[in-house]
Amino acid sequence: MPTKAAVLGALSGVRGPELDEPITALGFVSELKIEDDTVFVRLRLPTYFCAPNFAYLMVADARSTALSVPGVREARIVLDGHHASGEINGGVNSGLGFEGTFPSETEGPDLDELRDIFSRKSFIARGEKLCRALLAEGCTPSELAQMRLGEVPPSGAFEKYLERRAELGLDVSTEASLVVDPDGNKVPEDAVVEHLRFARLTRVSIEGNAGFCRGVLAARYDKQEEEKEATL
């Protein structure tokens, strides 16, 4: 039987869209049960009106991630307290896809494009965090522009950055340039400062979303839990 730790570990690879933090760390996973080879995951969000496509993406990713854990044959994911909980839960658990879940309400390709946008943003923001730390340690922008991955001192920020970089399918070999755009093109030396300036905007925006969502989630559920305790 798969362990809770193994499933939680896998679920920590699912990130809140546009928040760039694991759903496990954000408090979005409210329950996890395992019976034989079946996993039950209960998810919750800061509001009942969070973007349905973002919510769908998270539920779908949670399901495919849970199914990827060795020994798991079935995964049932339930999103609580969302205006589209019914459609999303039904659609994800029967593999309808986003289009099939909301027929005639969506246009364009499935959610892969959206997922890709979040991956690119996450990569840009993580790169900014890393470069910011390197600049604080005395690196100049032109040194950054010339730097190769093999020359970056090890750090948690660097590890995270490499993860995101690999996720986009970009070169992560030691000879590859550090400062590249989300398509893997080296940022020229005279554009590095502007690149980082824009990257900072992306990071500030992601951090703001995450901070705001945490606050609203706490207001929604901590209060409910207090009220529940008070009536017991």
Place this chain on the structure above:
Amino acid sequence: MAVQEANVYAGLSVAIAFMHTRPRYFAQIIGECLYWLDEDRILFASDYALWQPKWLVEQFVDFQIPEDMQGEYGALTPDIKRRVVLGLNTAHLYDLEVPSEIPQPTAVSASEEEYPEAPY
């Protein structure tokens, strides 16, 4: 998007509460808005009723970007505050009449062409 489109504005109605919980983070937000959009494309309104707005307005009038961050982001002037909080930008956008006793904003220095461009 806001950088490329001249008719896109930043609304502080939600982000402004960081001023209370994480003032240094709020300084980054307002600093980024000022850099990328200029002070004439930032708005504040109470928005969806998440918070009672009175304290937000009062606290913003007293808010300043911390000194050690001003090298990066500059400082907030009374003119910026009047534009953002007291609604002069909004009045301009919606063509509302501003009472004559309210100081008029000084002209914004940068023209549309001078806005920084997003690299992608």
